[in-house]
Amino acid sequence: MTAITPDTLLAELHKAADAVSALAAKLTEADVPAESALPGWTRGHVLAHITGISNAMARQLEYAARGETVELYDGGYEGRTKAIDMSAGHALEQHRADLDSALQRALRAFDSLDAVDTDAVDTDAGETDAGEAAAGAAGWSAPISYRGGVVLDGGFALWRELVIHASDLNTGRGPETWSRQFCEHLFTFLAARVPEDQKLVLQPLGLPRVTIGTGGRSTVVNGMVTDIAAWLAGREPSLGSLRASAAADGVDLPELLPWPSGVPAK
Known part of the structure; x- marks a missing residue:
């Protein structure tokens, strides 16, 4: 990155x-x-x-x-x-x-x-x-x-x-305007949204893959870098390019944990 x-x-x-x-x-x-x-x-x-x-x-x-x-x-x-x-x-x-x-x-x-x-x-x-x-x-x-x-x-x-x-x-x-640098920053920051038992292999089109999470269940997420970042951020991907697969089969995108809040709830 x-x-x-x-x-x-x-x-x-x-x-x-x-x-x-x-x-x-x-x-x-x-x-x-x-x-x-x-x-x-x-x-x-x-x-x-x-x-x-x-x-x-x-x-x-x-x-x-x-x-x-x-x-x-x-x-x-x-x-x-x-x-x-x-x-x-x-x-x-x-x-x-x-x-x-x-x-x-x-x-x-x-x-x-x-x-x-x-x-x-x-x-x-x-x-x-x-x-x-x-x-x-x-x-x-x-x-x-x-x-x-x-x-x-x-x-x-x-x-x-x-x-x-x-x-x-x-x-x-929309998210399609986000820079590659910003999207890659979100990959790192939003790794906290990956459930403990899962690992996501992010494969932005035309760019190196990024792995986030350390769990045993691996899912590959393919798409434009902005679509992947938007999905991780809980926003609607604007280019419609996302595809998820596990063991070479198409699967639904996994559920993510809540956004990591910097403000403790009272």
Whole structure:
């Protein structure tokens, strides 16, 4: 897989934030209460969530710069959900203002980071080892409360949130627009969704295969890299290319475990 360095991640965060802002700029007032690609959520819910996670991750970095940690959301998962529900019905102008402010706050926080301690970063895996990073405790390696990790983990999390939820806005920018680099990052991160007794052999068309999971039941999943990533992320594959097989026979795609949440439920 292609290595993702902090500099690369920072550039991807800016690109993802620009894409979200561009999509929000094209919405009309009537689009806000319309259905998103997420069951039970309007586009207003998605906009409110992107605003909330951007502010939450910015706060993680602001506290980390002072050598402190703070929970991702006030009130945990319940507080997150309440804030989204309260903001979902805002007028479009308010959504845009809140979103732009939150994205700018988050990007400022990431742009201000010190040079990373490269010995504490596993760029192939896309996540960092919190124990090693805590020894340096500066810049990208500073501890945060999100997943008991470090700032770099927060950067990857915000990248996932911005790219995936841009597609969830249901404006025509689906998973088929996700980059190979982003999809390969999801393969690693979402390996946590593979049940303990299973192993998935991911075979993106024209690309090297990737194995995730360590169980004894092996399933091969073939398809476009974006379709495989979308399925792993719980989204509808947009190109219809997925095929699963076991022992050379066609089978249904296996059931996956829930998305690995970074917000403990209360």
